[in-house]
Amino acid sequence: MTTTIVLQQAINGVVLGSLYVLVALGLTLIYGVLVQINFAHADFVTLGAFAAYFFMHLVGGGYILSIAVAFAVGAALGWLINAAIFTPLRRKGNELLPLIATIGVSVMMQNLMLAWFGPIPYAFETQYSSEVIRFAGIFVSWQSVIIIIVSILTIALLYAFMKFTFLGKALRAVAQDRETAGLMGINPNYLIMLTFVIASALAGMGGAMLAPVLVLTPFAGTSVIVKAFAIVIIGGFGNVEGTILAGLIVGLIESYTTQFLDPGLIDIVVFALLLVMLAIKPTGLISERREENV
């Protein structure tokens, strides 16, 4: 086994892990603020992928701009669905209703996309997926470079937003104690809406980043969402830093399991890790007091 292959698989793992992180961040954000699992998150990813695809193929736009379009489409859809479905259900006071509604939204979106886009896989090619940088026996596509750069930028911007802006601080306040934050003059409903918009925008953008990697069909997002859930649990539900670390670990596990064991064992290894985490450290890789998450 050469060092080159070990290094190559490390790069592969980091690229894959970065994609998982983009998808999992939205999930963890929603859980952190609302203590709610969004089962429709995968479909926001898929819709983002299709938005980028059609922006490139129908409008003739470039790939980089299509990432911004997918971000905007995700944000708009997140706002719409939160306003039309989740907010009215939350007002009823039963926390189970919005959770069940996310399943309904997921099924509805999948079937709408199936009706609109059809079941035949789309080939999402960008000029960056076939251009490969080769050096010292290592290969990296420009697509992978873009994935890593966008992931780093996204994480940095999200971190800065949370730590240094008023809205970010207000969001953390709502996550810590929604009622007290409300008493302090923060509008929790506005911030819940903002959380949905940011999470959905991240999902849409994740879709645009994943589209050249995914088999693009109306069910594309579901193939990564199970891993994203596992990452959120391994990292610690609602914990952004934990999610980033867990995403990279899962990406590396996939690469090295493929190289040294068998790709058929990937899910066994990842979910064994999840069970171990639940058994010995259910709070996740980076455990904090819950109110400090997000």
Add this chain to the structure above:
Amino acid sequence: MKALRTLFVSAAAVGLLATAAQAQDKTIKIGALFPMSGPGSYFGAQDKQGVELALEQLNKAGVNGYKFVVQYEDSSCSPLPATQAAKRLIEQFKPDVIIGEECSDATLAVMPVVEQAKVPLLNAGSSSIKVTEPGNPWTFRIMPNEVMQGINLAENASKRMKAETAVLLFENTNAGIGNAQVFKENFTKQGGKVLAEIGFGRDVNDFTAIATRVAGLGKVDVIPTYTLEGQGLKITQALAQAGVTKGGGGNAIQIGTIWLPFGFEQKAGKAALGYIRIVQFDPTDTRDVAKNFASAFKAKYNAEPTHLNAHAYDQIMLIADVVKRGGKDAQSIRDGLAATKGYSGVTGSVEFDKTNQNTKMDTIHYMETKPDMSWTSLKWN
């Protein structure tokens, strides 16, 4: 008296009308188990096009006074939904014959259900040997099975392509594993060496890690690949990115049996350069049945047909042929299918052996992807 006569005349007229209506209402009910959701749903979409074209042609005049109606059910390329869909069809629609599924795992799950209900199942897309070995009196397959294709492919890889080494890539399903094992066995018999057998689940999206592993195996001549279209695209692109295959400047050539539809090359781009695979419908086929199908398909859909369209079309047309020979219900259609001799369809001839496997190998065609992403038919059979 006059009133009584009028009553008799009216009754006779009603009776005649009813008989005429009954003659017109004679239908052969065909249940269609196609994947319409999930990763195999492209099968269902294309199968349906072939079925609808066949129905349009057949129902203009009917066959032996019978019209054909089809009820579609989503079987999802997966055992549990396929079983539920089959039961739904049998209980509610009460079909005379069922066509489908595409994926071997789903077909294998459905077989006991149709056998119990005594409804014939005509399959065109599942390659697992278990579909016809040891044999099921109610299941018929017109497509060559994995053994027929695998022996042929291994021999051609060794003798025509002079391949000495191979890496097997396959999805972890009955069909994927079965196809890979048949190739391995026969390629090894020819003196070839299999360097690695790499199976993966249908949820794998990124094949860069697998391509990296293949790249680290040294000189690889052929890479037999068995997977659905979506993952197939990603594998082909990843192998090219890793510089393993011709499309990425390497020397290895991807080969495969009947899995991928036409149009795959255009989607995969230059990564697919040199890909050699078996297809079961050759658009350059000069037989009238194939030419007529291709032109009718293009007229209806304004698109070139794929082997999936052709498979589905052939299934309906073969059933119509059985009806023409006297088939009218599940039992007689089953017997008619078993007695089929020398039937010539779009995808080739049909004649079943005692396991209900089509034995005619004129269904196999090889094609190679050219540098301009078009393909050329290799006259290897």
